[in-house]
Amino acid sequence: MSFDLWQNGWCQAAEKCASPNFGQRPAQAHIDLIVVHSISLPPGEYGTQAVQKLFTNQLNWDAHPYFQSIRGLEVSAHFFIERNGKVWQFVSCNDRAWHAGTSAYRGRSNCNDDSIGIELEGLEGQSFETAQYESLVQLMKALGQHYPIAHIAGHEHIAPGRKKDPGPGFDWPLLQENVAWPPQYFPEI
Numbered sequence: 001m002s003f004d005l006w007q008n009g010w011c012q013a014a015e016k017c018a019s020p021n022f023g024q025r026p027a028q029a030h031i032d033l034i035v036v037h038s039i040s041l042p043p044g045e046y047g048t049q050a051v052q053k054l055f056t057n058q059l060n061w062d063a064h065p066y067f068q069s070i071r072g073l074e075v076s077a078h079f080f081i082e083r084n085g086k087v088w089q090f091v092s093c094n095d096r097a098w099h100a101g102t103s104a105y106r107g108r109s110n111c112n113d114d115s116i117g118i119e120l121e122g123l124e125g126q127s128f129e130t131a132q133y134e135s136l137v138q139l140m141k142a143l144g145q146h147y148p149i150a151h152i153a154g155h156e157h158i159a160p161g162r163k164k165d166p167g168p169g170f171d172w173p174l175l176q177e178n179v180a181w182p183p184q185y186f187p188e189i
């Protein structure tokens with residue numbers, strides 16, 4: 001399905017998996033930032049559906065020892081891109097997802113207010129799949145058609161010292177080349 005078809009902030013090319021973990025954006029939020037993350041649950045295991053369960057508060061905390069460390073966590077992102085490039089959407093881009101935490105970028109704090117969060121299935125320090133970059137590029141181009149995007153950054157850039165994702169295995173130059181946005185949209189690397 002086309003990434004160009006949208007309805008109420010939902011991309012029709014993504015598989016919808018609605019999360020209760022969201023809120024309203026502040027009035028007149030200027031949604032100009034895309035935040036790239038990486039996540040896998042348990043860390044380093046792919047295709048488990050555990051991320052989808054986490055973002056919908058359906059994860060069984062007792063199913064794996066690692067889950068004890070995140071027990072009770074209520075988080076979400078707008079999008080999750082699996083290793084095979086499949087795109088999931090949990091929160092309308094018109095709403096505020098809970099992905100950034102304490103954060104600041106381009107002179108503004110509380111990045112959840114006015115950003116769109118995209119999680120890539122992966123592990124900090126490891127590389128990502130070609131299919132994931134392809135989906136990310138299509139998604140970013142579509143987002144750029146619907147929102148005044150002027151910045152893209154990693155979680156590590158908006159919460160330095162606290163967060164390290166997506167990490168050194170993420171290829172920012174490859175992303176910039178393929179999405180063909182101006183270099184000043186991207187973090188200094």
Ligand SMILES: [Zn+2]
Pocket residue numbers: 036037038099155163165
């Ligand atoms: Zn993150």
